[in-house]
Amino acid sequence: MDLAEKHRLFERAYPELFAFVYRFVCYRIPSRPDAEDVVSDVFVAAIATLDAFDPERGTFSQWITGIARNKIRMHWRQHKPTLTLDTIEELPEATEGAGVQDVVEEHLLIERVMKEVPAEGKVLLAMRYIDDMTHEDIAGVIEKSPAAVRQWFSRLHRALRIRFTETET
Amino acid sequence: MFRRIFSRVYERETADIRINHQLQRDLAARIRKERPARSVAWFKLLTAAGTIVLLAFLVRPSVPAPSIPLSFGPKVDDWSLGTIEQEPETVFSSSAGLSSGLLGSAPTNLSVRSMADMSANSADLGFAVGGAKDANNFRLDIENGYLPLPTDLTYEGLFYDYYFETGEQTPCEELFCPSYSTAVTEDPISSETEYYLSVGLNSGLTKDAFKRKPLNLVVVLDISGSMRSPFDSYHYDGGGNPVYTEDTERASAQKLDVAKDAIAALFGHLRPEDRLGFVVFDDVAQVAKPLNFVGETDMASIERHVRELTPRGGTNMSAGMEAATELFEELGATNEYEQRIIFLTDAMPNQGDTSSGGLFEMVEENAQDHVYTTFIGVGVDFQTELVERITKTRGANYFAVHSSEAFETQLDDGFELMVSPLVFDLSLKLEAEGWKIEQVYGSPEADKATGELIFVSTLFPSRTQDGETRGGVVLLKLRRTSESSRLTLFAQYENRDGKMFENEQTVDWPKTDGEAYDHDGIRKAVLLARYANLMKNWMIDERRSAAGVMPIEPLVNEDTGIVIPPDDPSRLFDQWEQTSIPLQVSESYENLFDTFTDYFAAEVDALGDDDLQRELDVLKHLN
Numbered sequence: 001m002d003l004a005e006k007h008r009l010f011e012r013a014y015p016e017l018f019a020f021v022y023r024f025v026c027y028r029i030p031s032r033p034d035a036e037d038v039v040s041d042v043f044v045a046a047i048a049t050l051d052a053f054d055p056e057r058g059t060f061s062q063w064i065t066g067i068a069r070n071k072i073r074m075h076w077r078q079h080k081p082t083l084t085l086d087t088i089e090e091l092p093e094a095t096e097g098a099g100v101q102d103v104v105e106e107h108l109l110i111e112r113v114m115k116e117v118p119a120e121g122k123v124l125l126a127m128r129y130i131d132d133m134t135h136e137d138i139a140g141v142i143e144k145s146p147a148a149v150r151q152w153f154s155r156l157h158r159a160l161r162i163r164f165t166e167t168e169t
Numbered sequence: 170m171f172r173r174i175f176s177r178v179y180e181r182e183t184a185d186i187r188i189n190h191q192l193q194r195d196l197a198a199r200i201r202k203e204r205p206a207r208s209v210a211w212f213k214l215l216t217a218a219g220t221i222v223l224l225a226f227l228v229r230p231s232v233p234a235p236s237i238p239l240s241f242g243p244k245v246d247d248w249s250l251g252t253i254e255q256e257p258e259t260v261f262s263s264s265a266g267l268s269s270g271l272l273g274s275a276p277t278n279l280s281v282r283s284m285a286d287m288s289a290n291s292a293d294l295g296f297a298v299g300g301a302k303d304a305n306n307f308r309l310d311i312e313n314g315y316l317p318l319p320t321d322l323t324y325e326g327l328f329y330d331y332y333f334e335t336g337e338q339t340p341c342e343e344l345f346c347p348s349y350s351t352a353v354t355e356d357p358i359s360s361e362t363e364y365y366l367s368v369g370l371n372s373g374l375t376k377d378a379f380k381r382k383p384l385n386l387v388v389v390l391d392i393s394g395s396m397r398s399p400f401d402s403y404h405y406d407g408g409g410n411p412v413y414t415e416d417t418e419r420a421s422a423q424k425l426d427v428a429k430d431a432i433a434a435l436f437g438h439l440r441p442e443d444r445l446g447f448v449v450f451d452d453v454a455q456v457a458k459p460l461n462f463v464g465e466t467d468m469a470s471i472e473r474h475v476r477e478l479t480p481r482g483g484t485n486m487s488a489g490m491e492a493a494t495e496l497f498e499e500l501g502a503t504n505e506y507e508q509r510i511i512f513l514t515d516a517m518p519n520q521g522d523t524s525s526g527g528l529f530e531m532v533e534e535n536a537q538d539h540v541y542t543t544f545i546g547v548g549v550d551f552q553t554e555l556v557e558r559i560t561k562t563r564g565a566n567y568f569a570v571h572s573s574e575a576f577e578t579q580l581d582d583g584f585e586l587m588v589s590p591l592v593f594d595l596s597l598k599l600e601a602e603g604w605k606i607e608q609v610y611g612s613p614e615a616d617k618a619t620g621e622l623i624f625v626s627t628l629f630p631s632r633t634q635d636g637e638t639r640g641g642v643v644l645l646k647l648r649r650t651s652e653s654s655r656l657t658l659f660a661q662y663e664n665r666d667g668k669m670f671e672n673e674q675t676v677d678w679p680k681t682d683g684e685a686y687d688h689d690g691i692r693k694a695v696l697l698a699r700y701a702n703l704m705k706n707w708m709i710d711e712r713r714s715a716a717g718v719m720p721i722e723p724l725v726n727e728d729t730g731i732v733i734p735p736d737d738p739s740r741l742f743d744q745w746e747q748t749s750i751p752l753q754v755s756e757s758y759e760n761l762f763d764t765f766t767d768y769f770a771a772e773v774d775a776l777g778d779d780d781l782q783r784e785l786d787v788l789k790h791l792n
Contacts, residue, residue: 004205011200018193023183036192043196047203074441074464114178122182129172130179140244143469157171 003051010050013060018043020061021068028072028126030119038075042068069131076141117156128153241441241464248474250449250457294379295335295638296345296370296592297631300560300613301326301553302640303579305569307704309549311787313401316715316750319708319734320553321569324610327697329640331780332633334690335369345592345628346371347660349676350687352695357768358761359730364604364647366656366676367691368597370638374630381585385460385506386439387446387493388432390475391514393484394451396425396547403550403749422573424548425480428513430573431545432475435511438584439463444506446496447471450489451482452520460496486514487522490531497540508540509564509588516544516552529559536563541590545570550749561613563626564590583632592628595662599623603651608733610644610698628662637690644694646733654678689776696772700784703765705734707758707791712750721755731765754791762792 010017022039029035045067053063117125127133127141135153139146301323310317336350348369356363400422439445441464447457458471493510522528532542541564544556556567566587570576599606599621609615612625623645631639660672679685686692703725710721724732754762766788773781 007203007205014197014200015193018196019188022188022193023186026186027179027183036189039192040196043200047200077464078440114175115182125175126179129175 001055006050006053006055010046010053010060017060017064021064024065024068025072028123029075030123034075034079038068038071041071045071073141121156124149124152241462244465244467245461246467246470246474247461248447248458248471250455250474293376293633294374294586294630295372295633295641296628297329297638297640298325298370298612298625298643299564299566299590299627299629301557302329302566302568302587303571304330305571305575306546306549306551306553308783308787309401309569309571311752311790313549314752315403315549316711316752317708318552318554319705319712320557322701322704322708323553323557323613324615324644324698324701325613325640327701328611328642328694329631331693331697331778332635332637332639333367333369333642333693334637334688335371335641336367336688336690337369337371341371341373343373343670344664345595345662345670345672346373347597347658347672347674349656349658349674350691351676351678352686352691353679353681354684354686354692354695356730357699358725358764359727361730363695363730364649364678365691365695366645366647367687367694368643368645369690370628370631370641370643372630374591379585379589379630381589382505382507383440384443384588385446385497385500385503385508386443386588387448387460387496387510388435389448389450389454389489389493389510389512389514390428390432390478391484391486391489391512391547392425392449392451392478392480393482394480395484395515395517395550396428397423397480398548398550400424400427400547401549423480424515425478427570427573428545428547429475429478431513431547431570431576433472434573434577434580435584436468436472438580439468444500445471446493447475448489448492448496449478450485450492451480452485452488454485454488454492456492456496460500483520484514484518485520486512486516486518487528487531488520489514490528490535494531494535494540497535497538504539507588508538509543510535510540511543511545513545513547515548515550516546516555517550518555528555529562532559532565533562536565539564541565543567543587545576557613561626563593565627566629586630586632590627590629591665593626593663593665595625595628595660597623597625598659598661599645599656600659601653601656603649603653604656605648605650606645607648608646610646610701611640611694612643642690642694644691644698646698654680689778692772693776693778693781696769696776696781697784699731700765700769702731702733703761706732707754707761709734710758711753711755714755715750715753721757723757723761725761759792762788766792 018039021042025039025042026032026035029038042064046064049067053060057063114125124138124142127138128135133141135149136146139149142149304322304327307317307321310321336348337346338348348371350367350369352365352367354363354365355361436445441462443463444460445458445463445466446460448454449457457474458466489512490510493512497508497510518528535542542560542562543565544560544567546553546556546567546569551569553569559565560567568576568579568587605620606618606623609618609623612623614624614626618624623643625643631641633639633641654677656676656678658674658676660674662670664670679687686695706723706725710723714721724735766785769781769785769788773785
């Protein structure tokens with residue numbers, strides 16, 4: 001496939017790619033103007049390196065996800081995200097009243113609590129559970145010690161379990 | 170379980186993120202423009218398409234090679250500094266080989282987040298000259314009770330501390346657009362009429378379009394014994410031993426500590442695709458870290474190693490420069506990267522080639538290979554006289570660290586700009602019967618000017634604010650010998666790729682009987698030029714007096730006015746280890762300062778620029 005053909009296919013896939021990349025980046029960079037800068041960088045880099053895209057090795061979506069991950073990491077390193085590791089204390093207490101009775105499945109309860117994690121905590125969750133980053137990788141990005149990151153996740157898990165136990169009893 | 174549950178939350182929440190359709194359209198337009206069939210002749214297209222897109226490419230002109238660093242290898246602590254062996258014959262030893270990393274080329278840095286902004290031509294960058302980028306050492310010396318060196322105060326450094334209206338009449342739509350403005354004004358001491366012409370350094374660049382190229386950077390750190398001194402003392406006042414104030418609690422940090430803070434601040438501005446090398450020098454130089462990608466470097470460990478460095482030995486600046494140059498030679502030529510040496514020192518060499526000519530040649534030769542130099546001066550005894558001489562070359566600039574915090578702010582504000590020279594070899598020819606250029610203010614190459622021609626080796630992009638550009642003018646003092654009122658100005662310059670551009674404009678001198686300024690920008694420039702002239706005369710005369718050369722008879726007086734200070738009257742040898750001279754103001758200068766302070770205060774009121782208060786404070790301190 002020559003460059004012109006790749007370009008044509010890329011243009012055709014662009015609306016879906018844009019929506020995917022835009023949401024992918026915005027979830028990981030809470031500041032919307034910063035996130036949009038990174039989205040632009042992703043597409044500029046993609047176009048500039050389109051010739052290197054090999055359709056036999058993956059889809060446009062997989063390929064551009066790699067570029068996006070790289071740009072996001074560059075952004076984090078450059079801007080030193082101020083992700084604190086204190087957010088667990090801010091999690092809501094075990095839901096009370098009618099809400100508690102309505103929640104009959106542990107997954108739903110945990111999901112409900114997870115949704116209330118602040119945006120910066122979600123960035124950590126996305127790094128760990130969506131991007132498959134290790135604690136060490138995350139620590140490198142947010143400039144905390146791996147032990148602190150490990151502790152954050154451990155506290156999150158514990159908090160969720162406590163809430164589940166409280167609801168069960 | 171958590172992974173599965175969070176994945177569900179993630180899916181739902183990402184789906185709820187609303188798309189910015191304007192950005193989607195902007196990028197789509199950009200992608201269409203990059204279709205291969207059109208991109209083959211993109212230079213021609215750019216020319217035809219005109220200004221804004223062209224400017225964006227001028228900032229980042231080269232098409233990136235395919236192997237963009239999409240990911241980086243493991244981070245490595247590649248600090249390789251051992252004991253520096255004291256071998257007089259070995260001027261420089263490289264302890265580590267060069268690694269080019271896993272990646273061979275750079276990604277594009279042309280952001281197109283807002284094509285709409287670019288096409289709207291929101292010209293929010295201008296230009297400023299190279300050379301000195303502040304007047305910090307001048308103020309730092311006075312603040313600490315020392316008589317500054319005349320070179321501590323340069324016109325271009327002083328101008329860069331202020332924002333100027335440039336007299337731009339129509340929005341600039343090219344890389345560089347000079348604008349010309351006039352002033353007729355009376356010298357505040359002699360009341361003689363003077364004529365000035367300002368060259369406004371405008372650009373069509375926008376902040377959105379500008380992003381620096383990736384950087385190959387070699388930091389060269391002076392760890393010589395003089396870096397052990399407190400930041401606010403002269404090392405050689407104690408015969409080479411640190412001088413502390415009586416109140417030891419008040420004693421400031423070591424110069425080396427301040428330099429380390431500055432380096433840590435610098436590191437914060439590097440990107441993964443930049444390369445960083447590190448050289449230290451005392452009697453000899455040693456490569457402490459080879460040039461490797463930041464993305465593959467354990468920067469926390471590197472900073473820790475830097476923090477562990479201790480001062481020792483003599484000062485061999487030429488060895489430091491040679492070691493840095495060698496790192497670039499091993500890397501080979503590249504047009505994809507900015508290449509810069511950042512030299513942190515108090516600039517008092519006493520070993521190796523200590524001649525300003527020799528050091529100048531090294532900086533000059535590197536510049537010819539597109540490796541440019543920045544000096545960051547540390548300490549109240551920073552030898553600006555040497556650095557001012559050796560940075561009169563293409564792409565060079567220098568800063569004086571006033572405090573760690575202030576320097577960090579300065580970098581936050583302008584690191585991208587200070588490493589990105591964009592216009593080179595600007596020459597400006599004045600064709601006007603009956604007019605001559607008498608003096609140039611605000612360019613490090615002012616001494617190269619003739620009656621008809623001025624020369625500026627480098628323009629760096631510079632911030633604008635409320636329509637004013639930081640350091641955005643060069644001021645010419647003209648001599649008028651006829652009633653002719655028409656001046657033709659012919660400017661010629663190169664962009665970073667060596668392409669020549671020309672610009673010709675005609676200026677009609679206004680008919681006026683009294684004082685007249687085209688705008689506040691030229692008025693401010695005239696005020697600061699007069700201030701610097703007076704201060705330089707004072708520093709030269711007081712130094713001569715302190716050296717017992719002659720009693721003080723100021724050249725500045727009611728007959729001559731604020732004359733242009735004489736060239737470098739005291740320096741005869743390239744010896745840079747300086748002791749302090751206590752701050753002193755002779756009676757004749759007290760009177761001059763008194764008169765000048767009234768004039769300065771009235772101008773501050775007229776201009777309404779509160780920043781000028783700091784110069785007024787200096788004047789009052791000296792009164």
